[in-house]
Amino acid sequence: MSPRVRPRPPVPADLPELPTSLRGAGRVLDARLHLLDRQILDVDDVPVTTLDDLLVLTADGGELTTGEQPAFVDQLLTGPVLATRVFGGRPPASRWVRIPWADVTDVGVAVTLGVRGEGLDATWVQRWLRDHVIARIPGGRHDPG
Amino acid sequence: MVRRLAAAVCAAVLLLCAGCGLGLGSATSTPKQAAERLAQDVDMASSAVGTAELAVRQLRGSRTFPTVAEITLKECGGLLSGASAGLTRYIPIDRRDARWRDDALRATAQAQAAVADSRAWVDGGGGSGAGVQAGLADASDALDAVSGTLERAGAQ
Amino acid sequence: MKRLLGVALGVLTAIGGFLDIGDLVTNAVVGSRFGMSLTWAVLLGVVGICLFAQMAGRVTAVSGRATFEIIRERLGPRASGTNLVASFLINLLTLTAEIGGVALALQLASSVEPRLWIPVAAFAVWVVVWRAKFEVLEDVTGLLGLTLLVFAVSVVLLDPDWAHLAHTAAAPQIPATEGAASYFYYAIALFGAAMTPYEVFFFSSGAVEEKWGPKDISQSRINVLVGFPLGGLLSLSIAACATLVFLPQQIEVSTLSQVVLPVAEAGGKLALAFVLVGIVAATFGASLETTLSAGYTIAQFFGWSWGKFRRPSQAPGFHVVMIACLLVGAGVLMTDVDPVRVTEFSVVFSAVALPLTYLPILLVANDPEYMGDQVNGRVLNGLALVFLVLILAASLAAIPLMIATGAGA
Amino acid sequence: MILGDLLDAPVYADGGQLGFVVDVRLVLDGPVKGLRAAPRVVGLLVSARTGATFLGYERTDTNAPALVWRYLAWRHRGTFLVLWEDVVGVTGGAQRGTGDARVDLRPGFRRWSPALAPTGTGSRP
Numbered sequence: 001m002s003p004r005v006r007p008r009p010p011v012p013a014d015l016p017e018l019p020t021s022l023r024g025a026g027r028v029l030d031a032r033l034h035l036l037d038r039q040i041l042d043v044d045d046v047p048v049t050t051l052d053d054l055l056v057l058t059a060d061g062g063e064l065t066t067g068e069q070p071a072f073v074d075q076l077l078t079g080p081v082l083a084t085r086v087f088g089g090r091p092p093a094s095r096w097v098r099i100p101w102a103d104v105t106d107v108g109v110a111v112t113l114g115v116r117g118e119g120l121d122a123t124w125v126q127r128w129l130r131d132h133v134i135a136r137i138p139g140g141r142h143d144p145g
Numbered sequence: 146m147v148r149r150l151a152a153a154v155c156a157a158v159l160l161l162c163a164g165c166g167l168g169l170g171s172a173t174s175t176p177k178q179a180a181e182r183l184a185q186d187v188d189m190a191s192s193a194v195g196t197a198e199l200a201v202r203q204l205r206g207s208r209t210f211p212t213v214a215e216i217t218l219k220e221c222g223g224l225l226s227g228a229s230a231g232l233t234r235y236i237p238i239d240r241r242d243a244r245w246r247d248d249a250l251r252a253t254a255q256a257q258a259a260v261a262d263s264r265a266w267v268d269g270g271g272g273s274g275a276g277v278q279a280g281l282a283d284a285s286d287a288l289d290a291v292s293g294t295l296e297r298a299g300a301q
Numbered sequence: 302m303k304r305l306l307g308v309a310l311g312v313l314t315a316i317g318g319f320l321d322i323g324d325l326v327t328n329a330v331v332g333s334r335f336g337m338s339l340t341w342a343v344l345l346g347v348v349g350i351c352l353f354a355q356m357a358g359r360v361t362a363v364s365g366r367a368t369f370e371i372i373r374e375r376l377g378p379r380a381s382g383t384n385l386v387a388s389f390l391i392n393l394l395t396l397t398a399e400i401g402g403v404a405l406a407l408q409l410a411s412s413v414e415p416r417l418w419i420p421v422a423a424f425a426v427w428v429v430v431w432r433a434k435f436e437v438l439e440d441v442t443g444l445l446g447l448t449l450l451v452f453a454v455s456v457v458l459l460d461p462d463w464a465h466l467a468h469t470a471a472a473p474q475i476p477a478t479e480g481a482a483s484y485f486y487y488a489i490a491l492f493g494a495a496m497t498p499y500e501v502f503f504f505s506s507g508a509v510e511e512k513w514g515p516k517d518i519s520q521s522r523i524n525v526l527v528g529f530p531l532g533g534l535l536s537l538s539i540a541a542c543a544t545l546v547f548l549p550q551q552i553e554v555s556t557l558s559q560v561v562l563p564v565a566e567a568g569g570k571l572a573l574a575f576v577l578v579g580i581v582a583a584t585f586g587a588s589l590e591t592t593l594s595a596g597y598t599i600a601q602f603f604g605w606s607w608g609k610f611r612r613p614s615q616a617p618g619f620h621v622v623m624i625a626c627l628l629v630g631a632g633v634l635m636t637d638v639d640p641v642r643v644t645e646f647s648v649v650f651s652a653v654a655l656p657l658t659y660l661p662i663l664l665v666a667n668d669p670e671y672m673g674d675q676v677n678g679r680v681l682n683g684l685a686l687v688f689l690v691l692i693l694a695a696s697l698a699a700i701p702l703m704i705a706t707g708a709g710a
Numbered sequence: 711m712i713l714g715d716l717l718d719a720p721v722y723a724d725g726g727q728l729g730f731v732v733d734v735r736l737v738l739d740g741p742v743k744g745l746r747a748a749p750r751v752v753g754l755l756v757s758a759r760t761g762a763t764f765l766g767y768e769r770t771d772t773n774a775p776a777l778v779w780r781y782l783a784w785r786h787r788g789t790f791l792v793l794w795e796d797v798v799g800v801t802g803g804a805q806r807g808t809g810d811a812r813v814d815l816r817p818g819f820r821r822w823s824p825a826l827a828p829t830g831t832g833s834r835p
Contacts, residue, residue, distance in 0.1 A: 015791075015821055015822060015823035015824070016822060016823060017823050018752075018791060018793075023737060023752055024739040024750060024752065025737075026737045026738035026739030026747055026750075027738045028735065028736070028737050028752070028826060029735075029736045029737070029738070030733040030734070030736070030755065030826065031713055031733060031734040032377070032717060032732070032733045032734070035736075036377070036714070037373050037374050037377055037381075038374055039366065039370050039374075039604050040604060046606050047600075047604055047605060047606045047607065048604065048606075049603070049604040049605070050602075050603060050604030052378075052714075053712055053714040054712075054713040054749075055711075056711050056712070056713050057711070059740075059741065063711060064711045064800065065711075065799060065800055065801070066797065066798060066799050066800070067793075067794045067795050067796060067797030067798065067816075070740075070751070070794070071711075071750070071751040072740040072741070072748045072749065072750050072751070073713070073736065073740075073748055073751075074748070077712065078604075082378055082382070085378045085379075085714070086378050086382050100743070100744070101743050101744070101746070101749075102743040102744030102745075103744060104744065104746050105744075105745050105746065106746075107738075107746070109364050109366055109670070109671055110365075110366065114744065114745060117606070125618065126605060126606065126617050126618055127617075129617035129618055129621050130614050130617035133617065133621050133624075134613050134614050134617045134620060134621070135614065137431070137613075139431065139432060140612075140613050140614050141612055141613075141614045142432070142612065142613075143612050144432070144433070144434050144435075144609055144610065144611075144612070188551070188553065189553070189555075192551070192552045192553045192555075195550045195552040196552055196558075196559055196562065199546070199552075199562055199566070203562070203565050203566065207569075207570070208565050208566065208569040208570065208573075209565040209569075209570065209573055210570060212409070212411065212412035213409050213558065213561065213573060213577075215412055216409055216558050217556075217558040217559070217562065220556040220558050220559075223556075224555065224556070663778070664778065686777055686778075689778075
């Protein structure tokens with residue numbers, strides 16, 4: 001199985017390539033393709049949750065309705081919102097669990113955070129299960145090693 | 146989006162109906178189909194008796210453990226009661242296949258008795274290995290006779 | 302030592318995964334009704350699972366992401382949500398059948414009511430999943446499962462007419478007593494029994510449990526090429542045993558006790574002892590795999606922490622899902638449902654759900670973002686596409702055939 | 711604004727509907743927050759169909775098995791990129807899937823190629 005990267009696909013010729021001057025120098029990511037539904041890992045590679053959505057605001061944190069001001073991703077959004085994402089509708093703002101973009105250290109195949117997952121709201125369900133179910137069973141904290 | 150969902154649901158329903166159509170096609174209406182329907186239960190019964198014969202022969206030749214033989218015979222008993230339940234559920238369409246059903250029921254009952262004797266013998270309850278083996282063989286012959294008549298009727 | 306453990310993973314996945322209650326029953330039933338004329342379906346299943354598991358193992362070894370994370374990432378919430386529901390329910394069905402298989406096997410060895418064995422078997426599976434190390438779990442059930450080689454020995458001892466066996470395998474035709482519908486129904490059942498999705502979830506998540514990196518890809522390929530053909534060989538010998546003993550006397554197999562009869566016929570008590578140990582090990586190994594797969598699919602879909610290499614307190618959701626599945630499985634079995642019947646349905650529904658897992662893995666195996674330069678080669682892609690068509694065909698034909706034949710009656 | 715609301719929203723320009731937002735292109739060159747530069751919205755990717763199979767094959771150099779890739783590339787063949795500055799308005803509270811989300815583009819907006827440079831981030835994080 002000869003591993004080799006194939007030539008680029010025939011780009012539709014009629015559309016001009018976006019010059020980096022317009023696009024900006026940093027790494028390019030498509031939200032749905034590279035970010036949404038990706039695994040979020042904490043600083044020691046322990047899975048935290050899956051990224052459901054992103055909050056986009058203006059530079060000074062204001063709401064956005066037009067394209068005049070540049071828009072930036074301010075927070076990663078996750079939480080028990082799968083039902084609305086699948087069946088449509090919009091979860092109330094309170095349902096979102098928010099992770100500031102400042103915590104993100106790397107975006108590769110997964111999104112890696114620079115903090116421990118322990119303190120995040122996103123892992124609340126896991127902590128509840130641990131304290132109320134797993135802790136009650138003997139050997140819950142043994143290290144299989 | 147809704148349009149695509151509706152299309153998927155219709156496709157699924159269509160698929161199911163096609164499958165059911167094929168399945169229902171085999172409802173019993175002609176003597177040939179009646180014979181085939183009865184033959185299914187008789188085949189199940191003769192499979193059970195055949196297995197029982199094998200288990201008893203192996204135990205007599207001490208090629209198997211008593212526990213395994215006992216469980217095998219218990220499961221054969223289960224298969225036989227399934228077969229006779231199938232036969233009693235069957236509603237004959239005319240006098241001829243009513244007679245077939247009665248022969249089949251009689252042979253299956255004989256098989257059930259033979260298997261029960263074998264279990265008793267395996268549990269040390271009496272009777273001899275040879276006697277039990279013979280009983281199973283007779284029951285097997287009776288079932289073969291019935292499936293013979295059903296096959297001939299089915300072939301017409 | 303690591304290499305030996307690696308091969309153990311392959312052998313376990315072959316014996317435990319390949320030979321589970323589904324294979325034991327389906328191959329015996331097919332042997333007793335169709336002789337060796339469905340050998341092609343088993344061989345197709347072996348090649349398919351080799352291809353599929355090897356791709357899944359490679360994808361996980363390189364990208365570090367296990368199967369259901371990838372399915373969620375590539376298909377988005379809606380498609381992967383339905384995929385999760387289907388895969389999870391079928392995995393639960395297989396789990397129920399496997400635990401039922403353990404209970405039946407223990408009944409054969411001890412003639413104690415299977416209903417008493419069910420809670421014991423479910424509890425034993427939980428204890429091993431809760432405490433044992435991943436490698437230990439593999440080695441024990443893997444090595445014990447090797448005793449199933451007695452099926453192959455039995456075929457030899459039964460002193461068959463090898464030419465005739467080979468001929469019916471090579472030139473298959475549908476026996477007179479069976480209709481074409483049930484012939485192809487059982488072909489799909491065999492294909493589904495060989496290519497069960499839970500094997501791939503277990504195999505690819507196992508690559509994370511064993512902390513494989515890109516350098517372990519050759520190791521994973523050995524596991525697959527050693528493990529699964531071994532499973533395929535045993536499947537065929539089960540069918541051959543049934544063909545030699547049951548087909549001539551027109552005995553149709555429908556219980557587990559019938560599956561072991563040919564071995565007793567061939568090798569007497571010693572062979573029977575081996576096969577009983579082997580069946581308990583295979584069904585117990587498969588119960589572990591299906592339980593873990595239930596945990597893997599849910600945890601990976603929702604992005605929870607998972608894995609046996611972590612303390613249970615660090616993967617609480619993962620363990621709670623597994624406990625719940627074991628309780629549901631044991632509960633269903635206590636209602637005296639026949640595990641053999643449950644098995645026959647589980648293998649066919651496995652075939653129905655196969656495309657849901659196969660397509661995303663195939664796509665990701667070609668995605669440089671995940672695989673870097675380890676993407677599929679042209680030959681592998683060609684073969685993978687052939688199997689994509691086969692898998693889709695089997696998946697579409699399974700349900701109508703199941704209805705048409707009344708589930709193979 | 712929640713980015714998810716933009717996805718699958720219909721896109722209009724000088725009266726006519728062009729298609730749907732399939733994806734949102736970001737570039738990591740915003741103000742540095744923490745260790746990484748915040749992603750800035752470069753533009754929207756618009757295609758004739760909603761992003762049901764958003765596998766993105768028309769934008770990356772991934773050649774899935776030829777047959778599958780050709781079908782997916784064909785399915786999203788009309789995709790183009792429009793710059794964020796050309797977006798005149800995101801209206802209707804952008805409820806997803808409830809039909810009243812809407813994106814309006816400036817008349818005379820420019821279409822750009824959707825292709826992505828090979829990311830090749832296949833190595834493990």
